[in-house]
Amino acid sequence: MFEEFECLRDVELAKFSTMKIGGKAKWLIFPKNVQELRKILQICEENQIKTFVLGNGSNVLFDDAGFDGAVIKLRHFDFVKKCSKKGKKQAFCVEVGAGINLFALNVRLAKLGLSGLEFSNGIPATLGGFLVMNGGCFGHEICEFVEEVQILQGGKVFWRKKEECDFSYRHSNLQNCVILSAKLHLFEEKTEKIMQNMNFFLEKKRASQPCDLPSLGSVFKATNGVSVGKILDDLGLKGLSVGGAQVSKKHAGFVVNTGGAAAKDVLALVEILEKKLAEIDVQPEREIIVLKER
Numbered sequence: 001m002f003e004e005f006e007c008l009r010d011v012e013l014a015k016f017s018t019m020k021i022g023g024k025a026k027w028l029i030f031p032k033n034v035q036e037l038r039k040i041l042q043i044c045e046e047n048q049i050k051t052f053v054l055g056n057g058s059n060v061l062f063d064d065a066g067f068d069g070a071v072i073k074l075r076h077f078d079f080v081k082k083c084s085k086k087g088k089k090q091a092f093c094v095e096v097g098a099g100i101n102l103f104a105l106n107v108r109l110a111k112l113g114l115s116g117l118e119f120s121n122g123i124p125a126t127l128g129g130f131l132v133m134n135g136g137c138f139g140h141e142i143c144e145f146v147e148e149v150q151i152l153q154g155g156k157v158f159w160r161k162k163e164e165c166d167f168s169y170r171h172s173n174l175q176n177c178v179i180l181s182a183k184l185h186l187f188e189e190k191t192e193k194i195m196q197n198m199n200f201f202l203e204k205k206r207a208s209q210p211c212d213l214p215s216l217g218s219v220f221k222a223t224n225g226v227s228v229g230k231i232l233d234d235l236g237l238k239g240l241s242v243g244g245a246q247v248s249k250k251h252a253g254f255v256v257n258t259g260g261a262a263a264k265d266v267l268a269l270v271e272i273l274e275k276k277l278a279e280i281d282v283q284p285e286r287e288i289i290v291l292k293e294r
């Protein structure tokens with residue numbers, strides 16, 4: 001059905017999630033451009049095939065049973081284009097493809113002498129996924145740098161201004177469309193200084209997070225500004241396990257895959273954590289996204 005596109009059949013989703021969990025997807029498709037993407041979505045709609053747009057899978061828990069539909073990955077949407085110089089503060093606008101991963105983006109921006117996103121270095125996400133989640137850390141969020149976001153919705157391409165994206169803490173209204181690119185404003189800086197900043201943030205992450213084990217980052221969103229990881233740590237829950245899923249011994253906000261974990265282990269562990277938190281009247285929202293087979 002998707003022969004004319006770059007496409008894998010019956011592919012293990014575990015390879016496409018940083019949690020290394022997930023059964024097979026019927027199709028994994030890599031459109032080369034917007035025309036192909038539009039055509040793929042049209043074929044899916046006409047044939048009632050479910051679709052899921054995947055970034056780097058760093059926030060998605062795939063079902064053990066896999067996904068009986070088409071997973072679409074925008075890895076060819078990885079351009080970085082300098083647009084214009086703006087205002088007095090030596091600010092530059094760049095347009096960036098949604099499929100680029102944040103490390104590659106940071107390296108490209110450093111070479112261009114453009115600073116701002118270094119805080120995101122070390123987060124294994126694509127720009128598209130980071131925009132959907134309004135990801136952030138160390139006091140920054142991606143929305144600070146957004147001018148507008150280009151989306152595909154209902155077969156049409158639009159630009160949605162920052163004010164129309166409803167950005168708030170780990171939230172946007174961009175889930176139900178496909179993000180193609182975004183215009184970001186950044187600031188001129190020496191490449192060397194940007195590289196230093198990138199290393200600084202990377203080391204900070206490595207020091208506090210279990211970067212050596214598969215995970216999806218923080219399982220829960222902070223609640224009333226308090227880190228749920230800190231609460232779970234205070235409850236003494238580090239190391240709690242179900243099967244191969246374990247509350248990280250390094251950062252209680254992360255559930256890690258210590259080897260051979262199934263999605264059902266992760267979900268069972270998350271439910272235990274939710275019960276423990278409910279006992280002390282804490283009801284955090286899940287940050288991770290669970291993609292069910294149906």
Ligand SMILES: Cc1cc2nc3c(=O)[nH]c(=O)nc-3n(C[C@H](O)[C@H](O)[C@H](O)COP(=O)(O)OP(=O)(O)OC[C@H]3O[C@@H](n4cnc5c(N)ncnc54)[C@H](O)[C@@H]3O)c2cc1C
Pocket residue numbers: 018052053054055056057058059060074098099122123124125126127128129130131132133134135136137174175177178179180209210211215216217218289
């Ligand atoms: C080790 C580790 C550290 C982390 N640290 C942080 C952190 O410091 N701060 C933070 O905020 N998060 C962090 N995370 C979580 C995760 O990286 C973020 O949630 C990130 O935004 C997900 O990006 P992604 O590209 O992997 O998206 P995915 O996980 O693939 O997808 C997330 C959502 O975005 C949607 N999506 C992806 N791309 C598009 C697109 N082009 N168009 C439309 N929808 C799309 C998907 O459908 C899904 O709903 C961490 C994760 C890990 C594993």
